[in-house]
Amino acid sequence: xxxxxxxxxxxxETKLYVGVVPGVPGAHSQGATLDELQTNMKEVLELCLGEQxxxxxxxxxxxxQIEVGV
Numbered sequence: 001x002x003x004x005x006x007x008x009x010x011x012x013e014t015k016l017y018v019g020v021v022p023g024v025p026g027a028h029s030q031g032a033t034l035d036e037l038q039t040n041m042k043e044v045l046e047l048c049l050g051e052q053x054x055x056x057x058x059x060x061x062x063x064x065q066i067e068v069g070v
Contacts, residue, residue, distance in 0.1 A: 002049075005060045006041055008034070023058035024048050 004027070006019040011030075017037040021027035029044045031037030 004045060
């Protein structure tokens with residue numbers, strides 16, 4: 001069993017949660033709730049891993065917030 005980290009945003013226009021797993025091509029989904037998003041992300045990750053050629057995925061390190069004066 002592997003654990004992946006998803007980047008999650010709320011789309012203000014559609015009011016849907018959108019998730020992306022960095023470094024895994026095709027690993028993105030959406031859901032009306034965080035629970036629905038988690039279910040959908042698990043399903044898409046299982047599909048992506050089933051199609052993957054056993055190449056190692058990048059190790060997720062974290063996110064950085066950068067403040068700029070605009």
